[in-house]
Amino acid sequence: MNGDSWGQVREELLKSIGKNNFAAWIEPLRLTGLQDGIARIETPTRFMRDWVSRNFSEQIRRHFESAGERVERVEFVVSSAASARPAGSGAPQPVQAADNASDASNRRAASDADLPGAPLDPRLTFETFVVGKPNELAHAAARRVAEGGPVSFNPLFLYGGVGLGKTHLMHAIANEMSVRRPEARVLYLSAEQFMYRFVQALRERQIMDFKEMFRSVDVLMVDDVQFIAGKDSTQEEFFHTFNALVDQGKQIVISADRAPGEIKDLEERIKSRLQWGLVVDLHPTDYELRLGILQQKVESHRAQYPDLSIAPGVLEFLAQRITTNVRVLEGALTRLFAFATLVGREITLEMAQDCLADILRASDRKITVEDIQRKVAEHYGIRLSDLVGPKRSRTIARPRQVAMYLAKTLTTRSLPDIGRRFGGRDHTTILHGIRKVEELIASDSQLAEDVDLLRRLLDR
Numbered sequence: 001m002n003g004d005s006w007g008q009v010r011e012e013l014l015k016s017i018g019k020n021n022f023a024a025w026i027e028p029l030r031l032t033g034l035q036d037g038i039a040r041i042e043t044p045t046r047f048m049r050d051w052v053s054r055n056f057s058e059q060i061r062r063h064f065e066s067a068g069e070r071v072e073r074v075e076f077v078v079s080s081a082a083s084a085r086p087a088g089s090g091a092p093q094p095v096q097a098a099d100n101a102s103d104a105s106n107r108r109a110a111s112d113a114d115l116p117g118a119p120l121d122p123r124l125t126f127e128t129f130v131v132g133k134p135n136e137l138a139h140a141a142a143r144r145v146a147e148g149g150p151v152s153f154n155p156l157f158l159y160g161g162v163g164l165g166k167t168h169l170m171h172a173i174a175n176e177m178s179v180r181r182p183e184a185r186v187l188y189l190s191a192e193q194f195m196y197r198f199v200q201a202l203r204e205r206q207i208m209d210f211k212e213m214f215r216s217v218d219v220l221m222v223d224d225v226q227f228i229a230g231k232d233s234t235q236e237e238f239f240h241t242f243n244a245l246v247d248q249g250k251q252i253v254i255s256a257d258r259a260p261g262e263i264k265d266l267e268e269r270i271k272s273r274l275q276w277g278l279v280v281d282l283h284p285t286d287y288e289l290r291l292g293i294l295q296q297k298v299e300s301h302r303a304q305y306p307d308l309s310i311a312p313g314v315l316e317f318l319a320q321r322i323t324t325n326v327r328v329l330e331g332a333l334t335r336l337f338a339f340a341t342l343v344g345r346e347i348t349l350e351m352a353q354d355c356l357a358d359i360l361r362a363s364d365r366k367i368t369v370e371d372i373q374r375k376v377a378e379h380y381g382i383r384l385s386d387l388v389g390p391k392r393s394r395t396i397a398r399p400r401q402v403a404m405y406l407a408k409t410l411t412t413r414s415l416p417d418i419g420r421r422f423g424g425r426d427h428t429t430i431l432h433g434i435r436k437v438e439e440l441i442a443s444d445s446q447l448a449e450d451v452d453l454l455r456r457l458l459d460r
Ligand SMILES: Nc1ncnc2c1ncn2[C@@H]1O[C@H](COP(=O)(O)OP(=O)(O)OP(=O)(O)O)[C@@H](O)[C@H]1O
Pocket: 020, 124, 128, 129, 130, 131, 135, 160, 161, 162, 163, 164, 165, 166, 167, 168, 169, 257, 293, 326, 327, 330
């Protein structure tokens, strides 16, 4: 089996379908065999198998061929580790790939034609950026820079973990500027592209043109600057470009995955230059921000999926459970939209759990049923022994149902398993309790608030 060709196939797919679709569909796949003209690929769920084989099979085959492998057929099998439950019901209908691929190259926004920057994605604007506590400072600083005026933070240095919105904010600045100051020469590119241009200029003996071009911009934005660490001549050139622009009072915006001082193999003088201006970080998202992002994404996809209907509690569930990064969250939603078009009816919590089983497993947060019971009992002022005991009075039965609901939505325990932890109740009793709470969340705002509060308390 040739791992390299699979690596190449993945790279090509990443380029052609964009980071988000890649994370949603390709990242979870595993190549398990490449023999006799057949590529065998494992998918984590049945739903994924159906979707990927319908939408990506031919592309995968072609990329294998380009990578020098003879592949006549791509076979998809569900990983044996995956749950045996069928994903949703009803015969899958042929569907179009949900195209919210960030194939930015097709969406080139107005940017100076003679500048060798990366294309801007017009969807990445301030309007589509959801602001919450973890990113409010970065957002405010980015806005200030985009509004222009006296260059007050130079450079603006944005840093944070994977998929927390650095690239989004940079595109937003560039998009906003192209509206406010259409005459300004804004150059956005990744540090990798900077290096590539530089090496090319050296090779073609056009280094003067290179310098001139980079020094002629009004705003320079370099994404993922950590990439130039350890690349000596590129660092050197970057340093000179940086100084020349700052001297001319031109704005610079830089992003990286960590703070300047923490980038290994970056020259000291560059580290210190990068800290001249304003250094702000994007913190990991919190529950509110994740929920806000999900709600915004659902709204913005209404036109594309007019019949989309998502049961109350599903988005809250995703916001609670998928805490890794926004890209994974978006990937989950992309898959859910695709799923909705397949099943053609409201997406319930159970369907979401099936369809996203692999993502949920990967970001499993270790809240236990016992933690939930304790918090719920405390919140309602009842005894833990009563919560799991046989009493049926309303003041106890309702909190018990809330605890059942939270146990189902915050852990990966099965219904029989939850039943055992609630004093040996039958799984149908648990299911009934969950359904009841789902109903009440939609009709009883006090109870909805209680559930929300409990979620947050347990999220800590
Ligand atoms: N606050 C937010 N509001 C709306 N969308 C967001 C927000 N934060 C991130 N996203 C979305 O999440 C995805 C990942 O964000 P982005 O590409 O900006 O991450 P990044 O920090 O640059 O990560 P990386 O270092 O992996 O490139 C994008 O599709 C982006 O639009």
